[in-house]
């Protein structure tokens with residue numbers, strides 16, 4: 302591969318159609334995309350343009366109607382549901398707009414959960430969770446439940462959870478959408494820091510400023526298609 | 538994987554939905570209590586009946602009129618002295634003894650009670666051997682005793698039959714005839730037999746004058762090795778002595794063991810029947826549990842989606858919900874056997890005071906463990922379908938509603 306870049310994700314002619322009675326909703330309508338190791342990609346576009354659907358396909362949370370998706374060279378359509386779950390849990394970390402922490406688990410337990418699904422021992426899980434809490438500066442809140450934390454704190458727990466299994470790729474769907482500018486900035490700084498440390502980041506946003514400011518590559522989506530791809534000053 | 542996180546997660550969810558969990562547990566609990574009580578008493582009764590099969594009962598056979606009413610009350614006919622002689626002479630019969638019994642009015646210090654009067658031959662006290670009881674106080678009847686009575690155990694107690702407890706040499710009046718108490722038997726364990734009044738044949742026939750047509754019951758001691766064969770022979774002898782055709786017998790011959798077997802079968806039938814009804818209630822509660830679990834999975838649809846997004850396999854999701862429903866079942870099982878135990882225990886104490894000491898529940902450890910496991914498995918089975926359904930939730934469908 303050019304410049305020694307390693308390919309992490311490849312989408313070839315990916316379509317996702319929803320059949321609603323008479324209507325067909327073409328949420329994603331023929332997307333090609335190659336994402337390399339260490340990229341910071343923003344998927345930009347207006348609401349309803351298919352950003353989240355694309356991201357879910359990349360994250361193998363759903364299968365495409367047509368086209369191929371490769372994760373680390375594996376065609377995800379060929380994998381069984383449980384090995385997909387296993388790979389997803391290992392290689393991808395999700396961050397959602399509405400945090401999506403498990404309400405009945407504490408901050409620390411939420412962070413331990415992905416490691417549990419990978420079969421790590423309890424002491425390994427505890428140790429790693431403590432480290433991650435330190436990283437997101439929430440050690441003093443480890444035994445708090447999500448509803449005892451502010452939005453920004455919840456999102457930092459979610460970030461820690463996304464990092465639990467040391468994934469190559471972090472998928473963030475409007476990670477600052479529910480946060481004020483200041484806390485949003487803090488979350489973005491974390492993402493940039495992880496990117497500097499070598500993580501591949503794919504962020505969905507409808508905010509062009511955010512995309513230009515933090516990402517290296519921006520995919521502009523409209524009506525399920527990629528209109529253009531631009532490199533920001535950060536790409537160099 | 539059963540882990541600390543998934544266990545605390547499940548428990549917190551169950552606690553959060555307190556009233557629903559409580560009602561689910563309650564519905565399983567009721568069935569488990571019922572089953573516990575009936576099995577413990579059923580086993581106890583079966584054990585009791587087994588315990589009646591002693592050395593002194595294996596060799597006994599009964600010859601009784603095929604009456605329509607309860608024995609002793611049905612006066613259509615009774616067995617005669619000739620019948621007794623015929624039984625006695627049958628080969629294999631070691632000894633035979635006739636017994637009279639009738640309801641009696643017993644009076645003591647102006648208190649009047651209705652009990653059973655039983656007479657037997659003191660030389661051949663086979664009926665006492667069958668009851669498996671011994672003298673508790675005083676002496677047994679002797680042949681030639683006249684105007685003497687031996688009483689059941691309950692007469693030794695205050696406020697049981699009479700307000701005063703009775704003693705040796707006290708006088709009672711049986712259907713107008715005055716009798717002197719010479720002894721008391723030990724408890725048999727049921728209030729009817731423990732209220733019996735035992736007298737000699739002569740006194741009995743005097744009291745009931747023309748009213749008694751013959752023995753209500755003949756007991757024979759036989760060679761227990763050949764008991765089946767002897768029963769047939771005795772049947773032949775009595776048929777001949779009563780001048781009856783085969784198949785038209787107005788009496789029946791049965792070994793004491795067979796009689797007990799027959800009781801056991803009836804008992805088993807009743808226990809099985811009640812348990813079957815309790816099982817229906819458990820089935821209903823299983824449906825209720827399944828409903829609880831379906832609601833629970835729908836409420837947590839998004840959480841399930843999140844868990845799958847962060848790497849939970851379907852089997853992991855199944856395990857979480859199976860654990861919850863099995864846990865509900867287990868709690869119901871544990872509470873069910875605990876409450877069942879106390880109810881049975883208290884019930885047995887109460888019955889013992891009322892004179893039904895033989896109704897003594899059996900608390901086998903297998904009953905406790907078995908029922909707890911049964912409840913847990915019922916919970917798990919109820920949760921299987923909801924859990925499988927929940928595990929098929931598509932993460933995208935679950936996460937869409939933000």
Ligand SMILES: Nc1ncnc2c1ncn2[C@@H]1O[C@H](COP(=O)(O)OP(=O)(O)O)[C@@H](O)[C@H]1O
Pocket residue numbers: 319321326327328346347348349350351352353354355934937
């Ligand atoms: N499960 C679904 N069923 C039907 N339509 C859907 C479903 N998911 C998404 N869509 C539709 O697909 C389009 C793209 O949705 P989405 O990817 O969420 O857009 P974005 O994230 O860019 O706002 C929208 O019109 C949306 O209504």
Ligand SMILES: [Mg+2]
Pocket residue numbers: 352353354
């Ligand atoms: Mg979206």
